[in-house]
Amino acid sequence: GLMGYDPAFLNTANCKSAITFIDGDKGILEYRGYPIEQLAERSSFLEVAYLLLNGELPTQKQQDEFTYLVTHHTYVHENIKTFMDGFRYDAHPMSMLSSTVAALSGFYPDARNTKDERSRRIQMTRLIAKMPTIAAFSYRHSMGLPYVYPDNDLSYVGNFLAMIRKIGTSTYKPHPTLEKALDVLFILHADHEQNCSTTSVRTVGSSEVDPYSAVAAGVAALYGPLHGGANEAVLRMLREIGHVSKVPDFIKAVKGGEGEKKLMGFGHRVYKSYDPRAKVIKRVADEVFEVTGKNPLLEIAVELERIALQDEYFVKRKLYPNVDFYSGLIYEAMGFPVEMFPVLFAIPRTVGWVTQWEEMVKDPEQKIARPRQVYTGPKRRDFVPMNDRK
Ligand code: CMC
Numbered sequence: 001g002l003m004g005y006d007p008a009f010l011n012t013a014n015c016k017s018a019i020t021f022i023d024g025d026k027g028i029l030e031y032r033g034y035p036i037e038q039l040a041e042r043s044s045f046l047e048v049a050y051l052l053l054n055g056e057l058p059t060q061k062q063q064d065e066f067t068y069l070v071t072h073h074t075y076v077h078e079n080i081k082t083f084m085d086g087f088r089y090d091a092h093p094m095s096m097l098s099s100t101v102a103a104l105s106g107f108y109p110d111a112r113n114t115k116d117e118r119s120r121r122i123q124m125t126r127l128i129a130k131m132p133t134i135a136a137f138s139y140r141h142s143m144g145l146p147y148v149y150p151d152n153d154l155s156y157v158g159n160f161l162a163m164i165r166k167i168g169t170s171t172y173k174p175h176p177t178l179e180k181a182l183d184v185l186f187i188l189h190a191d192h193e194q195n196c197s198t199t200s201v202r203t204v205g206s207s208e209v210d211p212y213s214a215v216a217a218g219v220a221a222l223y224g225p226l227h228g229g230a231n232e233a234v235l236r237m238l239r240e241i242g243h244v245s246k247v248p249d250f251i252k253a254v255k256g257g258e259g260e261k262k263l264m265g266f267g268h269r270v271y272k273s274y275d276p277r278a279k280v281i282k283r284v285a286d287e288v289f290e291v292t293g294k295n296p297l298l299e300i301a302v303e304l305e306r307i308a309l310q311d312e313y314f315v316k317r318k319l320y321p322n323v324d325f326y327s328g329l330i331y332e333a334m335g336f337p338v339e340m341f342p343v344l345f346a347i348p349r350t351v352g353w354v355t356q357w358e359e360m361v362k363d364p365e366q367k368i369a370r371p372r373q374v375y376t377g378p379k380r381r382d383f384v385p386m387n388d389r390k
Contacts, residue, residue: 005374009194010269015202015366019052019355020193024270029277031191032056040280045186046070046156049128049351052191053358067156073129074150074159076137077107081147084137093138093343094223100134101127102216111210114361123211124354131350132156135343136163142339157183160347164336178334181288182344185327188277189345191352197221197228201353202360203369211357218353219346228342228349231328234265235338238297238304238329247303255313263308265325272318281326292333301329 006012021030029036032051039048043057050058050066058066083103087096104126105111111123137147140163148163158174161182166172192198197218205214222228241250254261268275289295305321308314331341360366 003372003374009199014194014199014369015360015363017193017356017359018055019359020191020352022193022270024268024272027271027273027276029192036188036276037280040184040187043187045183045190045348048187048190052351052355053124069125070129070156071150071152071159073126074133074152076104076130076133080104080107080134081137084134084141087141089142089144091138091142092223093135093142093339094219094228094346096138096141097134097343097346098216098219098223100138101131101212101219103212104130105210105212105216108210108212111212114205114208114210120211120358120361124358127211127215127350127354131347132160133163135340135347136160138343139164139340142337155179155183157186175291177287177291181284181330182334184280184284185330185344186348188280188323189348191349191355195227196224197349198353198356201357205357205360206366206369208361208368211354214357215350215353218349222342222346222349228345230264230322231324231331231345232338232341234301234324235297235328235332235341237264238300241300241304244299244303247300247307251304251307251311255311263304263314263319265328266308266314266321267317267319268322271320271322274320275322277323278321278325281323281330285326285330288330288333295329295333297332298329301326 004012019032021033022028031039031048032055034051034057039051043051046067047058047063049070050063080100080103084096084100108123108126110119113119133150140147145167148166151159151162154162154174158179161174161179162172165174194202200221201214201218204217205211225233237250241247250261251263254263285298289298305325308319314320327344328338328341331344332338336344
């Protein structure tokens with residue numbers, strides 16, 4: 001029969017979607033029609049979450065109700081703590097996150113009822129609300145610190161920072177600039193249409209499995225160095241370079257394909273111009289560094305960008321800084337270890353995952369994901385008994 005060959009779906013639309021619009025050539029990103037720059041400047045993460053989930057910006061009343069709902073689903077079952085305690089002290093927090101999110105499906109058997117809108121919405125709220133809690137627990141576990149329970153009087157981001165930072169019974173007040181910066185970073189990461197992790201969520205979810213299992217697959221995809229692991233890789237790269245004077249040598253090694261080196265934080269499947277998120281992040285970085293002091297690796301990053309943007313290799317291939325190029329520097333300045341970077345991506349992307357998951361579930365044109373292949377193996381042949389094999 002007729003079959004198109006399109007590895008990695010480079011040229012195939014896998015779904016119709018009304019959530020996020022990207023024009024990669026022009027560097028445009030919009031959620032439900034609203035430009036990302038306006039949302040980053042004028043909105044808040046939970047408002048953007050509402051927008052993505054429901055298609056419209058909330059009224060004050062809708063926003064209050066939604067915030068109440070999210071803040072009252074932040075707690076996890078006590079056995080989740082026991083589950084997380086089972087990990088080695090040096091387990092990567094992303095591995096803890098994906099397994100724990102998968103484990104949630106065992107705690108909420110009602111989630112298997114994916115046809116019921118009310119049940120769907122409860123699971124989606126739970127996922128958005130509990131992700132920061134599980135993320136913070138994974139951090140505390142790796143630091144050997146006791147878990148901190150959510151504080152429902154704080155903002156979404158403030159509560160997350162408190163669960164990360166709080167020591168003993170002392171009160172923790174997040175610095176307003178850092179709280180705001182993380183909120184903006186969360187807005188920028190909330191959705192990005194059919195990226196690898198979202199495609200994973202849709203693919204797994206198309207079997208009508210519960211959303212915890214589907215989102216766990218999304219977290220797993222995000223763990224990969226080419227996706228959510230990129231900002232972690234950027235930091236490792238900057239450390240490896242070590243000094244601005246070494247930047248030209250590094251660029252040379254990348255172009256020569258030595259050891260398959262890539263300029264991490266550069267290039268994008270869709271953006272063939274400056275990633276609009278990277279522009280906003282640069283501004284956020286300045287605000288954060290005002291408070292925390294400059295990250296010494298910033299100088300190397302700025303020099304890498306300067307050289308790469310005028311180097312023929314990168315210009316010809318339309319390789320520009322992406323969202324991850326500067327985000328890691330901000331996270332590090334805020335005191336997060338590199339292992340937490342993809343976790344900081346997973347928290348806000350959960351909104352995109354569940355929104356896309358529900359859109360797929362409701363779409364009458366969607367079926368179980370089942371791509372075809374071009375077979376390249378041997379032609380039919382007869383079985384050879386072991387004694388006759390050479
Ligand atoms: N450094 C050096 N060369 C690169 C880079 C890079 N970062 N990215 C692409 N190229 C080259 C690539 O070698 C190829 O060259 P040639 O035509 O000579 O073979 C050409 O540019 C086209 O690249 P591609 O691999 O076909 O592009 P892709 O669309 O398959 O890959 C990408 C997109 C993001 C995986 C890739 O650019 C990359 O690996 N970047 C570094 C990792 C990174 O920063 N990822 C974060 C992406 S944004 C956040 C997220 O989605 O998680």
